[in-house]
Amino acid sequence: YRPAQKPRTGKHAAIVGGGPSGLSAAYFLLREGHDVTVYDENPEFGGMLRYGIPAYRLPNNIISQEVQLIADMGATLVSNVRIGQDLSLAHLREKFDAVYIAVGMWKSIALGIPGEELQGVYGGIDFLYEFACGRPPQIGKKVAVIGGGNTAMDAARTAVRMGAEVTVLYRRTRADMPAEEIEIIEAEEEGIEFLFCVSPAELFGSEGRLHSITLQNMCAIAPTRPGERSKIEPIEGAFTKLEQDSLIVATGQGTDLAGLEDIRTDQWGLIDVAEGTFQTSLPGVFA
DSSP states (O other), rough: OOOOOOOOSSOOOEEEEEEEHHHHHHHHHHTTOOEEEOOOSSSSSSSSHHHTTTTTTTTTHHHHHHHHHHHHOOOEEOOSOOTTTBBBHHHHHHHHEEEEEOOOOOOEOOOOOTTTTSEEEHHHHHHHHHTTTTOOOOHHHSSEEESSHHHHHHHHHHHOOOOOTTEEESSSOOOOOSSSSSHHHHHHHHOOOOEESEEEEEEEEEEEEEEEEEEEEOOOOOOOOOTOOOOEEEEEEEEEEESSSSSEOOEEOOOOOTGOOOOGGGGOOOGGGGOOOOOOOOOSSSS
C-alpha cells in the first residue's frame, strides 16, 4: 500500500535515526508533501526492528519492504552517518527547515555491582546488535540472562540458538514479568530455565573472565491491590551461587545523546512527540 501524497511544499526535514520512530515520521512528512532526508549510523535501516528484534520474530525482508516504500515515496536515506560525529546537529539545523531526533535507546543500563567489567558480561541490546551484525560473541555453553522483559526473552532465545544452556534470572515472580506471555511460554518450550526472586549481588571471574554469579535471594510479598506487582525484599544472609560462562544484562536501556547535547536546551525549541505535540508545520527541532 502506497498512500496519496500532497503537492510538494518546498520544505525539507532532516531525521536523525532510521528506526521505527524516524521512519514513521518520514512516512507522515512525505504524505504532507515535505521532502525528507533520514540519517542513520548503521548500514541498514530499521533501527531496533532490524538490530534489536531477532529475525526469527521479525524477518529482515519485511523491514526492507517497509523501508523501500518510504524510499519510493521520495525519502533520501543516508546510512553510515552518525550525527555529532560525521555531521553536526548545528549543520542540520542550518540546512533543513526542521530536524527530528529519533535516536532510540541503544545504551544498556549497567547493574552497578562488583565484577561487571569482566569479560563475558554483555548488555542485552549490545548482545542482540552484535548477533544481528553477524558478530556473535563467544558466550560459551552456560549463559545467564538477567531481566524479565522482552529484551531479556530475545537475548535468552538467541543464546539458545547459539547452542547455550540458558537460565533467566528475575528478581520478582513469574506473574510480575513484563515480557509478553507468549514470549515466556515459547522460551520455556525451548528449554530455557527460570530462576525467580533472585537479584545479582556480585560477579566473580578468573583471569579476567566471568565464571560465577552470586545472587541475593529475595522474598516476594503479594500485592495488596489488583494490578500491582509483588513487593520484594532481600532475605538476609541468603545467597545462591551459579557457575556461568557468560551473563547478559537486560534490565533496561537508555539513550546515548553524545554529540546531540544541544537538544536539551531551549534554543532548539524542543518538542516532545511522545506527548502528541508533533506537527508537520516544521517549526524547529523535534525529539
